[in-house]
Amino acid sequence: MKKFLDWLERILTPMARVIGENKYLIAIRDGFLLSTPLLIVGSIFLLIANFPLPQWDGWMSAILGSEWAQHMSVPASASFDVMTILAVAGIGYSLARQFDEDAMQAAVVSLVAFFIVTPYTTFFTPEGSETVYEVSSLPLKWMGSSGLFLGMITALIATRLFVFVLKKGWKIKMPEGVPPTVVKSFEALIPSFVVVSIFFIISWLSALTPYGNLQEVIFNLLQAPLLSLGNTLGAMVVAYLFLHFFWFFGINGGSVVGAVFNPVLRALSMENLDAYKEGLPIPNIITGQFQDMFATFGGAGSTLSLIVVMIIVCKSQRIKKLSQLSLVPGIFGINEPIIFGLPIVLNPIILIPFVLVPTVNIIIAYFAMNLGLVPFTNGIQLPWTTPIIFSGLLVSGWQGAVLQGILFVLGMFIYYPFIKVMDNQYLKEEAAILEKKEEEDISFDDFDFDAL
Template structure:
């Protein structure tokens, strides 16, 4: 067993280091964080406009008027419909900072590059008409989820070109005494021109094809297949097996696997959110909300179930005190005290339920939604610290809350025999420590005057 664990550590640790330190994956991860606060705020307004309670619409209409839901959805649209713009700027800014160049200039160039490759037309059909008109506009279709993958690619490529040209020294040098802002502007002039010119050539070449623009090419040949692959039970299970193996060796598996898998989940979530906002049928089972709200409770390994078993059934002082300290953080999705304090890291006994419970949660949740027993997640962006039951209710109605409760209890049953083995072991160690302490001779208790 020790040889096997050593081999896994030698294989997985370098892999995790490579992924975790990759500038481009880090840029994508950090770039999305730029839009996350706005998406959460927009989700709050969208949730209020579509709160899952009977007669909610009637009650709010009596208070705020008949158009209250439309007005409440405006902040949501203002954030969701331009999320690709925010992602482009954020990813380019993050990558520019890592290469130690003017990050703001990198973000601006990436945004302009994205607009160059985006068609400035929208198809419009007037009311009570069958005629379709092509209207010059900035199409929100490509500013939202549909343009996300091209946005990520353009942000990375344009910034890397910008960095390459700067490093070559192909810049305009200003004399000393010129204000730094002016120096930076002229320094970025030639690199900006080269990047824009390259994007112009790419757009012109694609316009000569039957597709007409690069947005349609990426959406059809890259984004759609990737989302189809990511929206499968097998992909989710494989991702989570790797995620928990990394955690087993003390490596943050959520960051390593998430760097690759989370962009796909985020795009799927946005598709659900758009459908929910428009009142259409929600398309995807596997999403970011599916992962956060139904695969794990209390962090990786769904350790909130483990913590409650520890609180209720374990008797050793070591486990009881650890569980009491870990309960409140675990409710809000923070489980490092359990990961490193129990420990789960390099503990083969707990590895089995640690990987098994989330896998079972994924399988049960997937089929519960596939069979129509539980509504698909609506794409509402909730903070990852939202406690279970509440989060299930907000993203999938009361059925989602019930499913979370059932999975939580099932996780307790799975964890119970494994943690009891550890608890019995710790109890024996504590008893042996007490016995050894009582057998020690304390010379302070002797009265040498009686000898």
């Protein structure tokens, strides 16, 4: 077993280091963080407008009027419908900052490059008419989830070109005494011209293709196939196997695997949200919400089930104290105390359930949704700290809450025999320490005071 673990560590650790230190993956990860608070805020308004109670609309209509839901959805549309714009700016900013160049200017140039390759037309059919009009506009279709992959690619390429030109020294240098803001503006002039010119040529060439523009090219040839691949049970299971193996070696598996997999899940989530807002059938099972709300409870390994088992059945002082300290953080998805305190890192006894429980959760939840027993997740963005049952109710109705409860209890049964083995080991260690301490205690009865 030790040789196998050593071999696995030699394979996974360099891989994790390469992925975890990659500037482009870090830029994508941090770039999405720019939009995350706004998406959560927008989701709150959308959730209020579509709260999963049959009487909710009637209650709110009586208080706020019949069109209250439309007004409540405006903040959601203002954030979700422009999420690609926010992602482009965030990715450009993050990548330029890693190269120690003007991050703000890079973000702006990335946005301009994205708009260059985006068509400025929307097809519109007036109500009661069969004629389709081509209207000059900034199409929200490409500002939301449909344009996400091109947005990421554009931000990375535009920023890298911008940085490359600056590093080459191709910039206008201003004399001493000129304010720093003015200096930066003129230094960015030549790099910005290069980026804009290159993306202009790309846009021109893509217009010659049967698709008509680069947005359609990327969506049909790259984004749609990737989403189809990511929206599978096999892809989800494989991603989570790697995620938990990384955690086993003390590497943040969520950051490593998420850097590659999360953009796909986010796009799938946005497709569900778009359908949910329009009242259309929700298309995807595998989404970011499926991952956050059904794969794990209490963090990687679904360790909230483990914590509750520890509280109920374990007798060793070490585990009892640790479980008490870990319960509240675990309810809100924070499980570092268990990962490093139990520990789970490099602990072959817990490795099996640590990997098995999330895998079982994913498989059962997938088939429960595929069979129509539980509604697909609606795409609403909840904070990852949202407790179970409540989170299931919000993203997948009461059926989702029931499914979470079932998976949580099942996880407890899977963890039980393994944690009992550890508990027995710790009990023996504590008994041995106590016995040794008693032997080392000095008793005054052992002294012969007459001999002094």
